Amino acid sequence: MVKKLLVTGVGGFVGGHLQQWLANWSDSPWQLVPPRRHDLTNPATLDAWLADACPDAVIHLAGQTFVPEAFRDPARTLQVNVLGTLNLLEALKRRGFDGTFLYVSSGDVYGQVAEADLPITERQPPQPRNPYAVSKLSAELLCLQWSYVEPWRIIVARPFNHIGVGQNASFVVSSIARQLARMKLGLQEPVLQVGDVDVTRDFLDVRDVLNAYFLLLEKGRNGEIYNVCSGQERRIRDLITEMSRLAEMELEIAQDPARLRRADQRRVVGSSDKLQNETGWKPGITITETLRSLLSDWENRERKKNEQDSSYHWCNGPGRGLPR
Numbered sequence: 630m631v632k633k634l635l636v637t638g639v640g641g642f643v644g645g646h647l648q649q650w651l652a653n654w655s656d657s658p659w660q661l662v663p664p665r666r667h668d669l670t671n672p673a674t675l676d677a678w679l680a681d682a683c684p685d686a687v688i689h690l691a692g693q694t695f696v697p698e699a700f701r702d703p704a705r706t707l708q709v710n711v712l713g714t715l716n717l718l719e720a721l722k723r724r725g726f727d728g729t730f731l732y733v734s735s736g737d738v739y740g741q742v743a744e745a746d747l748p749i750t751e752r753q754p755p756q757p758r759n760p761y762a763v764s765k766l767s768a769e770l771l772c773l774q775w776s777y778v779e780p781w782r783i784i785v786a787r788p789f790n791h792i793g794v795g796q797n798a799s800f801v802v803s804s805i806a807r808q809l810a811r812m813k814l815g816l817q818e819p820v821l822q823v824g825d826v827d828v829t830r831d832f833l834d835v836r837d838v839l840n841a842y843f844l845l846l847e848k849g850r851n852g853e854i855y856n857v858c859s860g861q862e863r864r865i866r867d868l869i870t871e872m873s874r875l876a877e878m879e880l881e882i883a884q885d886p887a888r889l890r891r892a893d894q895r896r897v898v899g900s901s902d903k904l905q906n907e908t909g910w911k912p913g914i915t916i917t918e919t920l921r922s923l924l925s926d927w928e929n930r931e932r933k934k935n936e937q938d939s940s941y942h943w944c945n946g947p948g949r950g951l952p953r
Contacts, residue, residue, distance in 0.1 A: 638691030669713025
């Protein structure tokens with residue numbers, strides 16, 4: 630039987646991939662509730678969205694996700710990520726929801742973790758070190774509290790860094806891919822502007838992330854938290870080497886102080902043993918596949934943008950197509 634799935638933030642990076650995932654899933658048990666403009670800080674917009682359909686399940690993706698923006702405006706980040714989640718829970722309750730609610734948090738909630746405690750498991754006490762992580766942990770606790778008192782099945786996912794086609798260039802791997810694409814097209818000198826390239830992170834393809842989310846909808850246990858990660862520790866410098874090899878580019882690395890983060894964790898690698906043991910999930914896309922698709926995507930995007938810019942300047946340059 631087809632079940633109705635409501636997804637907040639469906640217009641974002643992960644949401645776009647989720648729509649494509651469902652479109653490619655020939656025997657999917659899920660039917661997406663038609664997206665509608667909504668504002669998590671405005672309960673009336675959530676009530677209006679839910680008026681025509683009470684979902685069987687919810688994946689809550691929407692939120693303020695950019696760490697530098699959280700430092701710039703922590704109050705807004707807390708308002709969207711914590712109070713916005715409360716508004717959504719209350720709107721669902723008013724609609725009579727009694728299904729499965731998957732809250733998408735972040736591995737960033739763990740904060741500073743000693744190297745002796747790596748890889749990070751769900752038993753690691755959270756120590757958030759930025760306003761974004763504080764907001765995600767607070768919303769987690771809110772969701773878990775609701776799991777104790779409401780007849781719902783509420784699950785928390787803690788994805789670590791996920792990457793893929795279409796990701797904004799404000800994120801490190803996407804930024805590197807964009808710069809390499811621009812170099813290849815002759816739009817940028819072969820000097821890569823980066824932050825700290827000697828930190829390590831646990832990167833996972835967004836398609837593997839989505840596979841985990843749908844398995845959690847099916848098999849996740851109420852009131853439980855699950856890491857969603859590759860279990861592989863990767864240094865940014867090594868990814869740059871691999872990406873430059875794939876792009877067949879030689880380049881120079883230049884550290885940009887503006888790209889350095891305060892309170893940054895030097896090493897990150899997670900454990901997804903709990904997720905794998907309880908749902909059967911395993912990552913299926915290699916890092917090379919992911920990097921190759923990112924480079925190809927950015928090359929297409931930058932080429933198209935450059936062609937559009939060139940066409941605009943040709944049509945609107947001096948003496949060309951302008952009224953006298």
